[in-house]
Amino acid sequence: MARGVGGHGPANIMKHLKGLDFPASKSKLLSFAKRGEGPDTEDVLNILQQIPDKNYNSPADVMKEVGHVE
Numbered sequence: 001m002a003r004g005v006g007g008h009g010p011a012n013i014m015k016h017l018k019g020l021d022f023p024a025s026k027s028k029l030l031s032f033a034k035r036g037e038g039p040d041t042e043d044v045l046n047i048l049q050q051i052p053d054k055n056y057n058s059p060a061d062v063m064k065e066v067g068h069v070e
Helices: 010-017 026-034 041-049 059-066
Strands: none
Touching: 010 026, 010 041, 010 059, 026 041, 041 059
16 A cells, blocks of 8 residues: 555554544544544545445454555
């Protein structure tokens, strides 16, 4: 995954999810990420909205699905 601009990078997405307890549903991921601040918050939310609606057991599970988002 060569993303890194506009909120697409894994580190940027994980920054918005820092402190979130897992397992977590997609809606919980979105709610938690909305609390983030910065110009990239909307980009992160856009990416998270595109992942499947399921429960995620870890940050690695989230990043695996984010890697499939175009």
